Structures are given as structure tokens and as C-alpha cells.
Amino acid sequence: MTSATAAPPPFPRRLVVIGTGLIGTSVALAAGRLGAAVWLADRDPAAARFAAGLGAGDELPAAGPPGGPADLAVLAMPPEAVAPALAAAQERGLARCYTDVASVKELPLARARELGCDLATFVAGHPLAGRERSGPAAARADLFLGRPWAICPLPETSDEATSTVAALASACGAQPVRMLAADHDRWVALVSHIPHLVAAAMGARLELAQADALALAGQGLRDVTRIAAGDTGLWTQILAANAAHAASLLPAIAEDLSAMAVALAGIAEGDEESLKRLTGLLERGGAGVARIPGKQGGPPAAYTVVQVVIGDQPGELARVFQAAGEAGINIEDVRIEHSPGLPAGVLELSVGPQAAAGLTAALAAGGWPVRR
């Protein structure tokens, strides 16, 4: 924001959504719930009619929104389609501002510049939300709740356009986050596009596997490969639009897997150094995963957890906390796990690492089964 005098535009009350797939229809549902007037269009008229039937808005008349340009037009389509759709929409004067929701940002911006689009009224955007199901039938008004929504204004982008899109993101329950398009593309390559390729490479190993082997599959395999079941055509487009960033990250993963294979072959021969190398590779993986923020966006916890078995007698919890308090222990977090049908549960007490030994001793002295 370069101007401090202009009042921030309110949440866009008149919205056009072009592209009524999962994301477009979800934006329409969320905005409509807040009272916005929403007009829907899609290159497949049946899809727009379907979304309208769901209550996501009205079909966009050929003459444009009744009463003149909308506050904002959302272009909800794959990256390659954004710039031509923007040029057409600006030509028709559909709205005062425009945004897109495609999962890469440099390519649509570059193409829009090539096509001579007005970049003062266009803000490239990307809500980081999705489902493994696609299409309007999978849309949900709460799809964006608590998710980041990347907003990548250019130097020439108007403040009004930027804050209109930020207001839409906030109204949808998302957190608008401003960033450079180049940073966005590098970052989503790491946290979204590369995981997709890794899942696909794992999935490809199942193509010729014996059915008896697949019958042993558990939640782990399903989780690792789930996203590879997504729409292959859409993903080819997404990856192609971010090809250079994605290509740069893959060799390191391939090298780690090759190093794991070498270490395992060494272990099979009884080599102790290979065992250490494998452990080191696994620990780096665990350390990386631990850096993914929790769903609430906070940093990963650094507490030690002490577990104590508690019965369901009245006052049991109070007695545990009293014993902890008398030992001078500051308890940071509490969680109760209860197996169905059992008279006892497990109380998990999170404490600073230096307090864990004292708490364990205090509770053991009080007669509770306890472990760290």
C-alpha cells in the first residue's frame, strides 16, 4: 500500500466468477453467503448452470452483470487460461478489478503483460486450498477457512485492486499474504508441486505390483500417494507452468533416494557405517517434517510429554495437577486420550524439557503409572 489517504475498499458486493470448478464455485458460495451478488460463467455452460443450481449465484448474462461492471471478477481456471480470459474480460469491461486463483503466478502475469492487459486493475492471487475431488459438486463455502491466500501485486497494481482482493480473501475466511510472484512460485514448487511428483513416482511402483502385495497396504501408503490420484491433465498444466522451479528441486530427492539404496545395500552386507548413514537420512527427513507449521500456523512445540494413567474416579485430574503444582512444575499443555470401553485413560502433560524428570518423579511418588 503506497497511499495512506485512500480508505480501504469494502468486501466486493458484486462479484463475477469465471470458471465454476471447485475453487471458483467455493469462492462464489463463500461470497454469496455474506450477501454479495454473484454472477457465474464457465466455458462449459452446463458447469455454470450446475453451480447456479447449487445456489452459488446467477448465470452471467451475455451483456455482463446487470447494472454495470462488478466490483471484482475472479478468473478461476488453470494458469495457461488466465491471461486470455483476463484480456477478454477487460475488453468487455466486466469489472473494476480482476484476480485469478491459479496455482502459479509468474506465467499468468508474463502472459497478461504480453497480451497488453491492464495490470493496474489485475492482482494475481492464489488461495492455498483444495480437495482431492474437483468440480462444482465438491465446492464448499468453508474451503478457504484458515488457509493462506497469496496475493502478488506488481509495482503498477493499484491499491484499490490489491485491497479489494485482500478483502475477498478475508471475507472467505482465508489469510491474505502478500508476496512476490517469483517467491510464490519457488515456494509452491517445494510445498505443493514436488510432493505431487514424489507421490506419483511412488504410485508408479504400484502399477505392476501383485494384488497380494497391495492387499497389505495401510494408511501410510495411502497418505503418501493420495495426491497422485488427482486430475492428471490439470496437474500437467500446473507443473508445466512452474517447470523450471520444480525441475530444480527434484535431483536432490533422487540423490537422497539413491543414497538410501546404497546405504541399505551396505546394511545388507553388514556394514555399520551404512546403518549410520541411513539413520542420518531418516533423521533429516524427520527434522524437515517437524518444521511444517501446525494447522493453527504456530511453530512446532518444543515440549516434553509426560504420560500418566488416570482412573475415572472423581477428583483424579485435580489430584494429578495438585501433585504437579506441589512439585513446582509449570504445565504448558494438557491432552487426554481415552481408549473406548476402558475404565482408565491417559493424561498427557506437556512441560519444558528440564521439568520432565521432576514431574515424572512426583507422579510416580503419588502412585500413578507414569512414563515420558
Add this chain to the structure above:
Amino acid sequence: MTSATAAPPPFPRRLVVIGTGLIGTSVALAAGRLGAAVWLADRDPAAARFAAGLGAGDELPAAGPPGGPADLAVLAMPPEAVAPALAAAQERGLARCYTDVASVKELPLARARELGCDLATFVAGHPLAGRERSGPAAARADLFLGRPWAICPLPETSDEATSTVAALASACGAQPVRMLAADHDRWVALVSHIPHLVAAAMGARLELAQADALALAGQGLRDVTRIAAGDTGLWTQILAANAAHAASLLPAIAEDLSAMAVALAGIAEGDEESLKRLTGLLERGGAGVARIPGKQGGPPAAYTVVQVVIGDQPGELARVFQAAGEAGINIEDVRIEHSPGLPAGVLELSVGPQAAAGLTAALAAGGWPVRR
């Protein structure tokens, strides 16, 4: 089963569980619920006491189970520990039969043979169940419900031992599946051990990533990497015990990732052939994932889904089914998806691929918004 005359032994009513981690304690909880007497031991006495406190059984007396050998002793510990524990348990005469639950099977069997264990009374086993949390506090009586439980008898294994272990698996709600130990190890390398390494290799890329990049992480990255957050020490043991099988599968994945990197680099240069190669790699991934059986163990569905928007007027569903029936359509499966707070929902009708066009036309003619 080589003898048709011996009656199958009943579910073991007197059970010893050695190793009260997640799996051992869950077996104890499940058997105890069915009325079995359960005695618990662990190399860490506090862990056994903790499990006993949870209601999983009584601590095993030093003299062994009161009243003589148990029907079955379950050795619930990592692969390397099984054979020594089996030798010690057989030396003490703890039970009439023995099994383990370790996630590889060739190594414990080979070690048990080297140690001179009685292989007539030992059945190598592996319930394919787990959680990302470990230890007795995470145990659940229903952990094995609907899961496969691999049972790998040797030619010298007695029928009594094999059917006792199968009876325990069934009693825990699992499906006992007989297989050769070598097949088991090859298959779990593919569906369990390799996914772990792939998740770790992806996770390692996050170790030095910018926090701003990680803030964009969604469910996809979390799912792909979740299992890499598991107990690194335990996983080193599991992988080391199945090193040769795991090592043999990794190079193909590393090669696919390298091929993806080459294709992406080609796409960045505008090469059309590279785009086709990337699509092909993604499609192989999707085809492999589609082969993973559903949670109910059935084959993947081969139906076409037709989606239709329905209002919540009384009789709306009946009218849809009447229209389908009049068009002569056989509906195989039905699902309703309803976004919170909306007056309309989506009815998903699964039909044979050849019936989809007719159903779509019939419903469109009836005025419903419909799409395939």
C-alpha cells in the same frame, strides 16, 4: 493345515504379551476385552506397569503365568529382538505357542533357527496396523479392526500353533492371511518401507526451507510426509531388517524422479515431447494409486459418476430415482454431498459407463442441473 482331524484350537484364553508398546498393548486390550487372561512384561518394567494401569492385563510374575504355561505368548518388539526373546521364553516354558508381530519376517525366523529355537511352536506374524504415535498410551483395542494380519508358518510349524495365532488375529478383528515369509518381506518393502523412505526424502527438502515457504504448506505436503515423522530409531531397525528388498525398489523411483526433472527442464524450453513424457509419468502414478484396494478391501470401482443438483423439497430424491428408472438405468451406488448452510445438495449416482449418457439426458430432460 496338513491334518483334517484335529479340531481348531479356540481363541487363546490365557495370553502373555512381552513388549507393551503400541502393538503389544493393543493386542492385550483386544484379547482382554474378550475375556482372556493377559499377563504383561516389558524390558522396561515401567512400561509394563503403565499398560497394566491402562487395564491391558496384569504384570507377568517372575515365576511365569499362574497355573502354568499360557496358550500363547506374543512377542511384540522390533525384528532384531524377536529371536533372543523367543529363545528365552521357550527356555522358561512361558506358553504352548509363540508368535511375534515384527514388521519383517525372514530375519526373525533365520535368527530363531540359528539360536536353536523350537520352530514347531513358533508362528511368525505381522498385524498390518499402526499409528503415527507409539507406546502403550496410544494403544487401542480396535487397532486391528479390518486390517490384514500376515501369518507365515514354516513347513515344521504345528497346525495347533498356526491356528492359535490365526484365532488371535480373528479375535482382534483382523483378517489372518497366510503367506511365505519371503513374499511378506518383499511386499511390505513395497507398500510400507519404500513409502517411508520416499516420505523422508521429501521431508529432508524442508529442513533448510524458508519459513515463508512452509507457511504455504497444505494437506498434500502433510499427507506425503506424515509417516517420516515416525520413530527414527525403530524405522532404522525395520529398514535394516529388510534392507535387500528395500534397496532393490529405490533405484526405479529415483530414475522416475530424474526423468521428471528432465521432462520439466524440457518443458521450460518449450519442448512438446517433454510435456507428453511428464503426462505419461503422472498417469502411471495415478494408475498405480488406483490399484490400492479400498478400505473395505474391495477392488477399485469402475463406475461412472453422474452428479445432479437436488433441492430439499419433499420427494425430490424419489423423483430423481423415478426418472432414472423410467430411462431403464441401473444405479449401482448413491452418495449425497451437502455443503453446510445451502438449500441444495449434490446427488452422485454411480452407473455403468455405458449408462451415463442416458442418465444424464434423462435428468436434464427432467429439469435437473446435471453433469458427469
